[in-house]
Amino acid sequence: MITLLAPIIVPVLGALGYVVAGWRRSTAWVSAGSAVLVLATAIATALDVARSGPRTAIAGLLRVDALSAFMLIVIGAVALLATIATPAFLRAEITAGRATARTATRHSVLVQLFLAAMALAVLAANLGVVWVAIEATTIVTAFLVGQRRTRAAVEAAWKYVVICSAGIALALLGTIVLNYAASRAPGGAVGLDLAALAANASMLDSGVTRIAVVLLILGFGTKAGLAPLHAWLPDAHSQAPAPVSALMSGVLLSVAFYAILRVKVIADGALGTGFARTALAVMAIASLLVAASLLLAQRDYKRMLAYSSIEHLGLVALGAAIGGPLALAAVLLHILGHGLAKGVLFLGAGRILQVTGTSRIGDDQGGVRGLAARHPVLAGCVGVGVLALIGLPPFSLFASELGIARAGFAAGMGWVTAAALILVLVIAAVLVGHTSRMLLGTPPDGPGAATTTRHLPWPTAIALVGGLLACATLGVTAGPLSSLLHLAADTLVGAR
């Protein structure tokens, strides 16, 4: 009970703490402490679930099974990376005059509420509450995206709120339609309880459920950054402050995708595996195409990372479309690996932006060039991070992409998987090309717009190196996580 509530309550208390005390030297580390507690309770919950099965709390409103516990671990891990790097980031912003202590306070309050909303989304037992929590993440992150108050930041925030709210309204309509199907199910009303819906899915009316599933996948897909409603993502992720980009790209997308995974279980039970598979495979290939085509001529490295997130969520959607325990375990591992690698990269990109003052990839007219010569540690971390992101061994994205591809060919989705792999290779080549132009070569003359100290602050260095090490370790051996992964995948196939 306590461990179930803690991931929601701890960040809320953290937010209250910042409201009362404000952001200052003594409270700067509270958010990291809260992330540590979330991660610790997530691990405790996972152990507990692995030992004694799913648990519920507060009159069945919260429910944790292996999948929820795994998602909590992802939230805790990426939150830890982001919050460790936050104090140094905010201090540099304040020094550069782009933020004040008040901005920093508001930033910290909103980030804590953001964590609480994500934890609620993965713990809620009721599809309606999942929806409320995911919409709440849009609301709390809106001002984080627009934090810098420049034209671009305000524009990004507006697009973000309008597109995501409209998109997720479709998911609300889908939830209502599904509720209708459930209330008409023979054998009594099922309600919106996820476990009950999954167990009684075969009794739902197929015509109505089909409408509901399309709406739910489109709606939550918007928030997960899947095409066709992905247009907000590059803007929001490139304009948000670095730790927030890390959280949004690393976990928020996967939390929204978690809702799709839950919906897919219900869809598979009611309509057979073919329906959701087709929908997800189409969205996956569309997302990969969008990412590949817009990455080719990309000039901005934060947007480059954002498009790479669309690519990886496309891969995750492909894995979910394939289905089956093997593919789903790979999907979950991919979610964690992508969260860590992308978190590191966005934190690194934020640091690059602070030391160079430009978010352009280097070319003849300027931008970031020759980073390795001036900032070796930072450049090294970003370089290695990109290698992790494109799925080179030993990083865990290699193992998970391999798993998704193998499952795809085994499940008779060979053509789709092959097309996806070609797109992934193209994207990998493009990413390496862009990154090498940033890191290698001769640095531009003059001091540039350097506004901060040259040395990488040690907490940031710890976050960058730690995240990469975790990602590499996961690739070598998933260790105790692998049993949790398989348990979670089993809850998704319905073989409990």
Place this chain on the structure above:
Amino acid sequence: MNETLFVQLLDLACGGLLLTAVLVLWRRELVVIIHVFAVQGAALAALVGVLAVHEDSIELGAVAAGVLVLRAGVLPYLLRRALASAGEARRETRPLVNVAASLLTAAVLTLLAYAVSRPLVELAPSGLMSPATQAIPIGLTVVLIGFFVLVTRRRALSQLVGFLLMDNGITAVGFLTTSGVGLIVELGVSLDVLLAVLVLQILTARMRETFGDTDLDELRELRD
């Protein structure tokens, strides 16, 4: 309440919903659009109220009162405040689709809503809730019209109204299909919508600070 009166009142409320949605498409003065939106909120509350009386449900009656306060009171108030600070820009001058074409589109969207929602209507059992489920396509039409307003209007405030139309339509579908999705979810949804509108209102103010106006043509900084 006898059955004929119930059906008539229900149809009246649904007609109000549809008519106000079309009026939003038709009129261009933002003040009028906000008025129409408030009327639609009242129609939605009336719809819930009729269902409450029909089912003798006090809880649903309370929800109807809540809907009235939120959608005919608070949200229009917030919109009016956003408009009051806007100064000059009080008209939707150049929508992407002109009025005549918009109205034609609304007719097409209505047909589409009826076609799409056939499985929903067919699932209704004959009896208690049947007249309500017959009206589901109306709710869906309002959602589609709202979406259309959202994507074809250029003023930030008109887009906001489009989003709220969608939300009104979704709420209507919710009450027409079953008597709601549970109190906690209902409260959460209302809170989320209220907060989303507050956030958007603050963002319109900021846009005006940085762009000088809230014509979304100005939003050209970010693209590939």
